[in-house]
Amino acid sequence: VIRHPHAQSRLTMMAPSSPSRCGFRTPYYFLIQCAILLATFYTSQAFSANTAATTPGNKLKPTNSKNPQRVVIIGAGVGGLATAARVSSQLPNVEIIVLEKNDRNKLGGRCGSFDVKVDGVGNFRHERGPSLLLLKDEYELVFADCSDETTGDENAAKAYGLEMKQCIPAYQVIFEDGDTISLGFPRSKCSQGYSLEEIKQIQILEQESIAKFNSLEINGFQKWQEYLDTCAAFLDAGLPNFIEERLDLASLPAFLIEALREGGKRWPLQPHSSMLYSLFTSPKLLALASFQDLYVGLEPYANSRQFGGGVLRKSAPAVFGLLAALELHPSNDRAGVFAPIGGFRQVAESMHQLCLDRNVKFQFETSVTGCTDKGVHFITKNKKEGHTEKGFIAADLIICNADVPFATETITRPEISHEETLKDKESLYRETYDWNDKLDYSSGVIAFHWSTSQSVDALNTHNVFMSANTTCDAESSWAVLRGDATSVAQSSMKDRPFNFYVHRAGKTDASASPEGCDSIMVLVPCSTLARNKDMASMPREEAIEAYKQQFSADVVDDTRDAVLQRLSVLTGLENLKDAILHEVVDTPGTYADFYNVGAGVPFGLSHGLGQLSLTRPAAECKTHNNVMFVGASSRPGNGVPLVLIGSKQVAKKAVEKLKSMITQG
Secondary structure (H helix, E strand, C coil): CCCCCECCCCCCCCCCCCHHHHCCCCHHHHHHHHHHHHHHHHHHHHHHHHHHHHCHHHHCCCCCCCCCCEEEEECCEHHHHHHHHHHHHHCCCCEEEEECCCCHHHCECCCCEEEEEECCCEEEEEECCCCCECCHHHHHHHHHHCCCCCCCHHHHHHCCCCCEEECCCCEEEEECCCCEEEECCCCCCHHHCCCHHHHHHHHHHHHHHHHHHHHHCCCHHHHHHHHHHHHHHHHHHHHHHHHCCCCCHHHHHHHHHHHCHHHHCCCCCCEHHHHHHCCCCCHHHHHHCCHHHHHHCCECCCCCCCHHHHCCCCECEHHHHHHHHHHHCCCCCCCCCEEECCCHHHHHHHHHHHHHCCCCEEECCEEEEEECCCEEEEEEEECCCCEEEEEEEECCEEEECCCHHHHCCCCCCHHHCCHHHCCCHHHHHCCCCCCCCCCCECCEEEEEEEEECCCCCCCCCEEEEECCCCHHHHHHCCHHHCCCHHHHHHCCCCCCCECEEEEEHHHCCHHHCCCCCEEEEEEEEECCCCCCHHHCCCCHHHHHHHHHCCCCHHHHHHHHHHHHHHHCCCCCCCCHHHHEEEEEEECHHHHHHHHCCHHHCCCCECCCHHHCHHHCCCCECCCCCCEEECCCCCCCCCCHHHHHHHHHHHHHHHHHHHHHHHHHC
C-alpha cells in the first residue's frame, strides 16, 4: 500500500547529520549492531521453529470431542480469507466460520473497491485501500497452496479470476516545480503483455528517465543503479530471513558485502538518510530513493532527538531500501509493480470463492464484541427489524483478523478471557471502539476519490508528488510523522511542503471508468486520531462520531485546495476541479468506522526496529490461549503481501494447534 506524508506545520529543521557525526560508524556501535543483526536472524528462526511446541494454546482441548472442531475467524479481510482457505484445505473436516462486521459489499476489508454511479455517465470503480500490487507470487501462492491440481501458481490464481498486469513504468514522480521522472523499467518487457508499439513508447520513457537522472546529478543514473543493487541484496536476504521466517544462508554473503562497502556507509541499521547522504547530493534523488519508507509508516531522516537517530521508533533504518528494490529493480526476480484487473475487489472475490469451494461459512453484518475461552460473543444487525440480536458461537480456536491494537483493548481484553469467572456477562455484548496508544502508528490518510468527466492523461497509473526543491523542504515534507496529532490536524497546508500519491486506475485497467473519464484516488498522509480514554467505554457509534470531528470540513477543504494546486503543474490539470463529477472523502475517522483500525490508521503499526520481527505483536494472543492474530499490525507487517505471508505462518500454527488438541483429547 502507498502513502506519502505531508507537512502540516513548518518545522525548524536541523541540518542533516552525516553517518559519522551521528556515531553510526564508531567501532563499538558498529560491532553492537552486527551482533544484534546476526542474533535477530538466528533467534527469529529458532523462535519460529519452536513456537507451536511451546505456546500455551497447545494445552487446549476441543470444545466437544464428539463433534467436529470449529474455528471462528473474526474479519473477512485478506488475512482472514487467506487463513480460512489454507486451514480448510489442510483440515477439511474442521468447521470454519468467518464473522464480518460489514456487509457483503465490503468483503476484503481494507483490500477492497467501491462503485460510484453517475447518472448519464456510468460506473466508476475506486480503491479504498491498496492500489498497487507487489510480490505477485504471494497472491498466486494462496491459490496454489489450496489447489488439488498441479496447474502452476499463476494458473491456479487465474482459475479463480485473479489476473495481474505489470505497470511499466512503475511510477511517475512529479516535483513541485513541475519536473517529472519515470521509475521502474524491468529488463524483460516483452513478456508483460505489452504490444510492440507500447514497448517502443516505454523505451523512449526509459531513455528520458536516464537523461533526467544525469541532469539531476553527475553520474546520477549510475549512482541510482548502484543504490538499487545494494537494496536488492537487502531484499534477497531480508525477505526470506526476516519476513518469511525462513533461514536462507545463501543470501547472507551478498547482504554483508553491501552492508560493509566503503567502510560501512551502506550499513543497514543506520537511519536511511545517513546512507543516502553518502550516495547522493541532489535533494530530488534523495527523495526518489526514500519515498517508499512510508509503506512502513516511517520517515527516512535521522531524528537527532531520539536514540540511534530514531530507528527504534519513527525513522526508517537503511535496510528498508529493500522496498525500492522490490518495486524498481530492473532484474530482481521478485521485483515489479502490478495492478489486479478488476481492482483489489477482485483479489477479495477470488479468495472468497476459494473459501466457499472449501466449505468455509460466512456471516456478514456481525460484530464480534467479546472473545472468551469458550468462543465468541457477537451482535448481528437486523436491518429489516431495525434492531440488533445477540449471539454466541463456541470455538476451539479463534483467529482474529481485526486490527491488533483495537482488538487487545476491546474484544480480547484480559478481563473477559475466562467466561466462568466473569461477573458482568452483558459486557460481552457491548460494542466499543478503542486502541492501544502506547504503540507507534503509520500516518493517517485523507483520501479523495474523484470521478472525472475527462481522461486525465497527464497521470500514470501510480504517481508520487514530492516536495524536494531544497533539502530543508524535503525533510519538512515528512513532518506529519513527527508532529503532535492535534496541532498538525488543525494547521493549514497552504504554502507548506508535503508529499502525496495519486492513483489513476484506468491507465492500466479500462474497466475502472467510462470511456473518456477517469477514476482518481488521492492519498494525503495526515495525523492519526488522538485517543480520548474517556471514549473507551462509550457506545461505539457515539465514540466514532466524536472521533470523526477531529477532521473538520475546513481541514478537508484546505487539503483538497493544496492538492489541486500541486496537480496544476501538469499540462491539462490546471482546471481539474471543474472536471470532478463526484467526490468521496475518507479521513482517519472513516477508516476507524469502516474497519475498527487503531488510531484510524489504514496501514497499521509502523515498522521501526522496536516494532519489527520479534518486537512486533506476535500471532499468539497474550491474554487468550485460544486466540491468534493475523493482519497488518501483527507479524510480519503491513501491506497485502506481508499479510498473506503472515496468513501462511498463522495457518501452519493453527493446523498444529488443532491437531494437538485431537491428540490430547
